[in-house]
Amino acid sequence: MKKRVLFVCLGNICRSPSAEAVFNNIIKAKGVDGQYMVDSAGTSGWHVGEPADARMQSHARKRGVKLTSISRKFQPEIDFDEFDYIIGMDDSNISNLKSMARNGNAISKIYKMTDFCKKYSYDEVPDPYYGGDSGFELVLDLLEDACEGFLEAVEKEG
Ligand code: 4NP
Numbered sequence: 001m002k003k004r005v006l007f008v009c010l011g012n013i014c015r016s017p018s019a020e021a022v023f024n025n026i027i028k029a030k031g032v033d034g035q036y037m038v039d040s041a042g043t044s045g046w047h048v049g050e051p052a053d054a055r056m057q058s059h060a061r062k063r064g065v066k067l068t069s070i071s072r073k074f075q076p077e078i079d080f081d082e083f084d085y086i087i088g089m090d091d092s093n094i095s096n097l098k099s100m101a102r103n104g105n106a107i108s109k110i111y112k113m114t115d116f117c118k119k120y121s122y123d124e125v126p127d128p129y130y131g132g133d134s135g136f137e138l139v140l141d142l143l144e145d146a147c148e149g150f151l152e153a154v155e156k157e158g
Contacts, residue, residue, distance in 0.1 A: 002034075002035060002036055002037045003035060003036050003037070003084055003085070003154060004036075004037045004038075004039075004082060004083045004084045004085070005023065005036060005037070005038050005039070005083065005084070005085045005087065005150075006038075006039050006040065006041060006074075006079055006082075006083040006085070006086045006087065007019035007020050007023070007038075007039075007040040007041075007087050007089070007113070008040065008041050008042065008043060008074055008086060008087065008088045008089070008093055008097060009040075009042055009043075009088070009089040009090075009093055009125075009127075010042055010043055010044050010046075010089075010092070010093065010127065011042045011044055011046055011047045011053075011071065011129065012040055012041055012042030012044075012047060012069075012071040012072060012073075013042070013047045013050055013051075013052050013053045013056065013071050014052065014053050014056045014127070014128050014129055014136075014139065015089040015125050015127070015128070015139055015143070016040035016041065016042065016089060017040050017052040017056070017067050017069040017071070018052070018056060018060055018065065018067060018139060018140060018143055019040060019087070019089070019113065019125075019143050019146075019147065020038055020039065020040040020069055021060065021065045021066060021067050021068070021069070022060075022065055022140070022143045022144055022147045023036075023038055023147040023150070023151070024038055025064070025065060026147050026148060026151055027151065030151070032151075032155075039069075039083075040069055041072050041073060041074040041075070041079065042071055042072070042073060042074060043073075043074050043093060043096045043097070044073070045073035047071040048071050048072060048073055049070060049071060050070065050071045051067070051068075051069075051070055051071075052067035052069065052071075053129070055128075055133075055136055056128070056136055056139070059133070059136040059137060059139075059140060060140060063140055063144075065140070074097070074100070076100035076101070076102070076106075080100075080101060080102070080105075080106040080109065083109065084109060085109060085111060085150075085154070086109045086110050086111065087110075087111045087112070087113050087150070088110065088111070088112055088113065089112075089113050089124065089125040089127075090112075090124035090125060090126065090127065091112075091123075091124055094110060094112055097110045098110060112124075113125050113142070113143070113146045113150075114142065114146060115146075116146040116147075116149035116150040116153060117142060117145045117146045117149055118145055118148065118149045119145045120141065120142055120145050120146075122142055125139055125142045125143065125146075126138065126139070
């Protein structure tokens with residue numbers, strides 16, 4: 001059975017599409033991509049149908065991370081069943097996800113991205129949308145660290 005991973009942020013145009021692409025790069029490099037199904041979604045739906053933010057794309061591209069996903073809204077009725085790991089980027093994403101969960105099984109699938117960081121001690125992946133270049137770089141730094149840590153944690157589970 002494939003492990004099904006859904007990254008979630010507010011708009012699904014900056015952080016979660018980047019998390020999806022960073023994680024896809026890591027599992028490809030390690031040769032385990034066939035064991036995973038990876039997607040991303042936003043809690044808001046404000047940017048549904050749009051590609052990732054151009055600033056986020058350009059920062060990611062400089063690190064060899066190609067953002068291809070198109071924004072979609074998180075669908076509680078479907079996504080809590082379809083995915084094993086639902087990973088929010090900040091505390092607001094986590095509380096929104098928890099408020100949409102209908103049972104303990106759904107709640108138990110919700111994780112916070114920064115809990116998997118190994119090098120960085122941030123407790124959220126900060127929203128870069130209204131900030132400058134350094135915010136986009138920080139998003140990528142945190143995601144590279146956390147995606148490595150997440151893969152390690154999942155592989156340890158077996
Ligand atoms: P994301 O960033 O949640 O990382 O995709 C944002 C994108 C758009 C907005 C906020 C955050 N917005 O306010 O439209």
